[in-house]
Amino acid sequence: SQQGEEDPQALSIQEGENATMNCSYKTSINNLQWYRQNSGRGLVHLILIRSNEREKHSGRLRVTLDTSKKSSSLLITASRAADTASYFCATDPGNTGKLIFGQGTTLQVKP
């Protein structure tokens, strides 16, 4: 079962533009994480935001969390071709390490 749903499922932009991906989830959470997966590779952890945080930054990444709406967004600013990948949000409702992933957003950044 998937806890999160990402929107859009696919996104295509030009290099230099910003990319925004959204994630909605169903149950209460302690934290929400974003992962990136390049084609044919494993997932790489990008950022974790806790339920008492509203916004977090890491380099060109900005994540927001709205627990009242059970939603999160990932913003990648000044995108690069190397950002082409699938992006997944994941939650751990029980804080046990059992991550529940969304279906992901596939981002293509055209040079």
Added chain:
Amino acid sequence: EAGVVQSPRYKIIEKKQPVAFWCNPISGHNTLYWYLQNLGQGPELLIRYENEEAVDDSQLPKDRFSAERLKGVDSTLKIQPAELGDSAVYLCASSPSGGADTQYFGPGTRLTVL
């Protein structure tokens, strides 16, 4: 520091054959996870180990899937017999401990069942 190592990277087998996947987690990581990822989907947890103990195997189809983590380090995931619907990527991940720790993923094994 080496990341999570998985082998093989690719495996093609006939249905009803057995298959095994191997995972070596990051040194010192007590928690190990096996995930199944179908095409176009996010990973789904199959089993989670704390050291050598399977603490969550509720999603593991135990009629054909089995896993072990001897000595709390390397782990093996087995399917016997494989079915066409088992074609997917099998990901291994590890973390220092459970809970909200960041999980570090291996490259995965892509299984094709013919």
